[in-house]
Amino acid sequence: NAGVMQNPRHLVRRRGQEARLRCSPMKGHSHVYWYRQLPEEGLKFMVYLQKENIIDESGMPKERFSAEFPKEGPSILRIQQVVRGDSAAYFCASSPPLAPEQYFGPGTRLTVT
Amino acid sequence: AQKITQTQPGMFVQEKEAVTLDCTYDTSDPSYGLFWYKQPSSGEMIFLIYQGSYDQQNATEGRYSLNFQKARKSANLVISASQLGDSAMYFCAMRETTIGANSKLTFGKGITLSVRP
Numbered sequence: 001n002a003g004v005m006q007n008p009r010h011l012v013r014r015r016g017q018e019a020r021l022r023c024s025p026m027k028g029h030s031h032v033y034w035y036r037q038l039p040e041e042g043l044k045f046m047v048y049l050q051k052e053n054i055i056d057e058s059g060m061p062k063e064r065f066s067a068e069f070p071k072e073g074p075s076i077l078r079i080q081q082v083v084r085g086d087s088a089a090y091f092c093a094s095s096p097p098l099a100p101e102q103y104f105g106p107g108t109r110l111t112v113t
Numbered sequence: 114a115q116k117i118t119q120t121q122p123g124m125f126v127q128e129k130e131a132v133t134l135d136c137t138y139d140t141s142d143p144s145y146g147l148f149w150y151k152q153p154s155s156g157e158m159i160f161l162i163y164q165g166s167y168d169q170q171n172a173t174e175g176r177y178s179l180n181f182q183k184a185r186k187s188a189n190l191v192i193s194a195s196q197l198g199d200s201a202m203y204f205c206a207m208r209e210t211t212i213g214a215n216s217k218l219t220f221g222k223g224i225t226l227s228v229r230p
Contacts (some may be wrong), residue, residue: 042204042220100146100208104158
């Protein structure tokens with residue numbers, strides 16, 4: 001049973017470009033969460049999605065950030081017009097319905113130059 | 114208000130000994146869950162153990178156990194028989210169930226554990 005998959009593992013973008021981060025949840029998992037980890041800090045919640053629905057986006061910055069989890073395909077976290085402060089590790093986690101455990105992917109390390 | 118507190122600056126333990134990593138939390142929700150994750154230097158987040166607020170017994174998973182003291186709002190992780198591969202960052206996290214069984218996790222700042230040979 002494959003774990004949560006994220007790609008790319010490393011992403012370098014220049015200021016002003018767009019970053020697209022992908023997450024494929026574990027088989028049978030219909031809930032996806034995105035978290036951001038700044039250096040030397042814990043993870044901060046960004047958004048929680050189910051298929052075709054955003055359930056909780058209370059941790060998403062109001063501008064430039066968006067997320068989706070379409071009926072088919074991976075979940076996408078999109079950052080438009082990236083700035084240096086967006087440099088971080090972005091983790092995706094998934095969980096099955098009605099179970100508390102969240103299983104994390106390996107993360108995408110975004111570097112904005 | 115900080116919901117998960119991990120204040121130990123860094124922990125050292127001798128190989129094969131036990132070590133306790135501290136975590137205190139704050140919530141007004143009567144139903145919640147507590148988690149521990151391990152983050153080695155390679156960067157991935159590894160789920161270790163889960164404790165529900167209504168669970169009668171402390172959770173155990175192999176060498177990991179969770180010392181859950183509800184009245185004191187603490188959820189310390191105990192690692193028995195430490196191994197060199199246990200050297201990593203350890204994060205305590207909490208889920209409040211205000212919006213159902215699946216909801217976001219709030220993480221502490223983490224504790225670095227170093228196991229000495």
